[in-house]
Amino acid sequence: MRSLDLPLDQTAVSRFLPWIMAGLLYLAVVALAAAAIADGALQLFDERDKMVTVSLPTAGISEGGDRDVANILEVLNESNDVVSARVVDDDELQDLIEPWLGERREGEDLPLPRLIDVTLDPLGRPDLGALERRLRDVVPDATIGIQEVSGGRAERQANFFRAVGVTLGIVLLLCTLAIVTIITSLSLAMHDDTVTLLRYMGAQDGYLARQFERYALQSGLRGGLIGFFAAMLTVLAVLYSIQNLEMTNSIRLGLRPVDWVFLACVPVVAALLCTLTARITALWSLGRMA
Amino acid sequence: MTVSIVGVMLQLEQIAMRYAQGPEVLHDINLTLDRGDFIFLVGPSGAGKTSLMHIMGLIHTPSRGSFRIFGRDVVTFNRDDLSESRRRIGMMFQDFRLINHLTAFDNVALPLRIGGAREREIKELVYEMLEWLGLSDVMDAKPPSLSTGQRQIVAAARAAISRPNLLLGDEPTSNIDTQRARRLMRLFTELSKEGTTVVLSTHNDELIDRYPHPVYHLEKGRLTGQTRTPTQLAAAD
Numbered sequence: 001m002r003s004l005d006l007p008l009d010q011t012a013v014s015r016f017l018p019w020i021m022a023g024l025l026y027l028a029v030v031a032l033a034a035a036a037i038a039d040g041a042l043q044l045f046d047e048r049d050k051m052v053t054v055s056l057p058t059a060g061i062s063e064g065g066d067r068d069v070a071n072i073l074e075v076l077n078e079s080n081d082v083v084s085a086r087v088v089d090d091d092e093l094q095d096l097i098e099p100w101l102g103e104r105r106e107g108e109d110l111p112l113p114r115l116i117d118v119t120l121d122p123l124g125r126p127d128l129g130a131l132e133r134r135l136r137d138v139v140p141d142a143t144i145g146i147q148e149v150s151g152g153r154a155e156r157q158a159n160f161f162r163a164v165g166v167t168l169g170i171v172l173l174l175c176t177l178a179i180v181t182i183i184t185s186l187s188l189a190m191h192d193d194t195v196t197l198l199r200y201m202g203a204q205d206g207y208l209a210r211q212f213e214r215y216a217l218q219s220g221l222r223g224g225l226i227g228f229f230a231a232m233l234t235v236l237a238v239l240y241s242i243q244n245l246e247m248t249n250s251i252r253l254g255l256r257p258v259d260w261v262f263l264a265c266v267p268v269v270a271a272l273l274c275t276l277t278a279r280i281t282a283l284w285s286l287g288r289m290a
Numbered sequence: 291m292t293v294s295i296v297g298v299m300l301q302l303e304q305i306a307m308r309y310a311q312g313p314e315v316l317h318d319i320n321l322t323l324d325r326g327d328f329i330f331l332v333g334p335s336g337a338g339k340t341s342l343m344h345i346m347g348l349i350h351t352p353s354r355g356s357f358r359i360f361g362r363d364v365v366t367f368n369r370d371d372l373s374e375s376r377r378r379i380g381m382m383f384q385d386f387r388l389i390n391h392l393t394a395f396d397n398v399a400l401p402l403r404i405g406g407a408r409e410r411e412i413k414e415l416v417y418e419m420l421e422w423l424g425l426s427d428v429m430d431a432k433p434p435s436l437s438t439g440q441r442q443i444v445a446a447a448r449a450a451i452s453r454p455n456l457l458l459g460d461e462p463t464s465n466i467d468t469q470r471a472r473r474l475m476r477l478f479t480e481l482s483k484e485g486t487t488v489v490l491s492t493h494n495d496e497l498i499d500r501y502p503h504p505v506y507h508l509e510k511g512r513l514t515g516q517t518r519t520p521t522q523l524a525a526a527d
Contacts, residue, residue, distance in 0.1 A: 005400065007391040197387055200349050202377030203404045204370065 005198060006191045006208075008215040013186045017215070020179055021223030021274070022230070028172035029231035029266055035165025036259035037239070038158040045155045052128065053145040054085075054116040054135060069114050071138040076118055079134070081126035088115040118144075173270055180274045184212050184281040188289075195289075209282035216278035217271055224267030232263070298361070299323050299456060299487040300346060305355035307341050307511075314353070315341050316511045323489070325455075328482040330498050331491040333508035339491040340384060342508065343458050346489060347381045348372060360455065377405050380449035380486075384460040386441050388433040394420065394444045395429045401452040419447050423473060439466040446474050450481060457481060459490040463497060475501060 008014045054076070056068055069087060076085040088096075093112055120126050128144055135142040188195065195208060235255070242253050255263070300323050307316035316338045323329065331339050344350040345357065348364065357364045360375060367375065380401065388397050395416055402412045420429055423443050433441050442465045449457055457478065463471035475497070482488045492498065498505055507514045 003392055003396060005389065005392065005403075010391060194389055197389070198400075198404065199373070200347070200376060200381065201401055201404055202373050202375075202379075204373045207404055 004211050004215060006187070006194055006211045006215075008187055008191075008211065011187060011190055013190060014183050014215065017180070017183055018219040018223040018226075021176055021219055021270070022226040023223075024172050024176045024179070025224045025227030025267055025270055026231045026234075027227075028169045028176070028270070029228055029263055030234055031165045031168035031172065032266060033165075033231065033235040033255065033259070033263055035162045035169060036255055036262065037235075037253050038160075038162035038165060040256050040259065041158040041253055042155065042162065045158065046122075050083075050120045050122045052118050052120065053088075054118055055143045055145060056114040056116075056139055057141050057143075065114060068139045068142075069116070072116060072135055072142060075134055075138055076116070079126075079131060081121050081124050081131065083119045083121050085119075086117045088117060169266075173266075173273070176270060177273055177277045180216055180277045181281045184216070184278045185285055187212070188282060188285050195286075205283055205286040208286055209279050212278040212282040213275050217275040220271030220274040221267070224271050228264070228267040297324060299325050299327065299359070301356075301358040302345070302352075303356040305345065305352045305357060307338070307345060307350065308353045314511060316345070316352075319355070319513055321506070321513065323487050325487060326482055326485050328479070328488040328501075328503045329490075330501075330503055330505045331489060331508060332493070332498065332505055333491075337508040338511040339508055340460055341511075343381075343460050343489065343491060346456070347379050347458050348376050349381070377401070377452070378455040380452065380454035380457040382445050382449040382457075382459040382462055386433075386445040388441055388444060388448075390433050393430050393432055394425060394436065394440075397433070397444055398447045398451050400448060401454075405452055415451060416447075419451055420444075423447055423477075424470065439470065442466055443470060443474065446477075450477055453481060453484065454486060457486050457488045459488070461492060462490055463492070463494060471497070 054072060056065070056072065073085055073087070076082045093115065132142070132144045135144070198208060239254055300321075302319050302321040305316060305319040305321075306314050308314045319342060331342065333339050341350065345352050346359075348359070351364075360378065362371070364372075364375075389400070392400075398419060399412050399416045402415065407415075417426070417429075420426055423446075425440060425443055425447075428436060428440060433444070436444065442462070446459065446462055449459065459478070462478075463474060466474070478488050478490070479501070490497075505517050507517065
């Protein structure tokens with residue numbers, strides 16, 4: 001690639017632009033990734049709020065256990081608030097208790113409750129208390145597992161992180177554009193002699209502005225890619241650490257495919273915005289010069 | 291802007307020039323040059339040759355008088371007109387004004403790039419020019435690593451590369467050897483034959499004597515007269 005007419009990559013003011021952009025893009029991508037993870041968690045909370053578990057503690061050991069399960073299913077299927085009900089099979093149950101009780105040994109026959117996963121109507125406002133009473137009319141010790149308390153706190157945290165992440169991401173991107181504006185203006189002033197010479201040779205403002213455009217695009221792409229990859233490493237490391245602390249009742253935190261696409265677009269969009277900003281700043285400044 | 295390049299190339303009438311609030315450095319300059327004219331501008335140091343060249347090159351604005359170039363009065367120029375007219379002028383500055391971080395190749399290529407020429411065409415033209423002027427070995431060198439004479443030739447090549455309608459050379463051969471000076475003059479002469487109006491300011495009597503072009507004398511900011519070369523005078527006798 002041929003040199004720019006103006007030595008923008010050699011002057012103190014503009015030579016560090018790629019690294020400044022790398023740093024700001026790193027922070028912006030990390031912030032937006034946190035927002036995306038929080039958004040994904042909220043989506044899962046939403047879905048989980050619509051799922052409860054009916055537990056029949058003694059159905060696993062009593063002779064009428066299968067009949068109890070069938071009666072409960074009948075009550076659930078009659079309820080307008082219930083979209084579907086599914087009995088958790090033995091194997092799935094074993095997987096759930098294995099972290100606490102270990103693998104089932106040959107001949108071991110532990111009395112386990114019978115569980116039914118119930119999906120509620122997402123548009124409805126179910127009265128879980130009333131539903132539980134109707135279930136107990138059929139099976140006295142039936143309970144509905146509700147996770148409102150811990151879910152509520154986690155939801156508030158997720159909302160907070162999403163709002164902060166998005167705000168921080170936008171602010172950092174705006175800071176990047178502001179820095180491009182400042183550096184472009186300063187560079188024009190520093191290279192006044194060369195700009196004047198080019199004008200004497202007939203260069204129009206558009207030609208001169210393209211010098212800054214090209215440099216901003218090069219810096220933006222270079223810095224953006226560095227910042228993006230560094231941010232991704234950070235995010236992956238944090239996600240890996242979080243997943244190692246996960247409890248079975250917790251939500252699995254992570255980035256959805258759409259989040260990866262969105263984050264990958266951030267450095268490209270940032271570079272294009274920086275290019276546009278450099279052009280507008282240069283044209284405006286050149287228009288004011290004699 | 292429609293540019294007329296037939297007939298009168300530039301016309302200066304009662305031109306005067308002052309810098310800031312200082313005294314006039316040029317007084318009542320009257321000069322008309324046609325397409326293809328080739329003149330020398332001579333005078334002692336401080337006579338105003340560079341100031342006059344800068345007015346003709348649309349670098350400075352005269353403080354009074356009328357200046358028409360390419361068939362139009364410069365007071366009617368907007369920014370675009372000014373840029374377009376400047377692109378039709380090749381200016382060789384006395385201090386060269388090369389861009390130090392660009393190679394000799396890129397310096398010479400500048401007018402073509404500013405004019406929007408394609409890179410392929412630029413490559414061909416610049417290679418040809420620098421090779422003809424004996425600078426093919428230093429095409430990739432930057433001005434700080436070139437000798438004064440080499441820088442002067444690069445500056446001349448840059449002024450001539452786009453075959454401008456008007457070529458202005460401020461002391462174009464002051465730092466180069468005779469052989470290269472003749473090459474340069476041959477280049478300017480060829481351009482003049484093709485219709486470029488050439489104005490060279492010089493102190494070099496040998497140059498003036500060798501090339502029989504009109505000589506305009508500038509003294510204390512005034513054009514005091516026009517003479518022919520000694521050879522022309524001798525031929526006339």
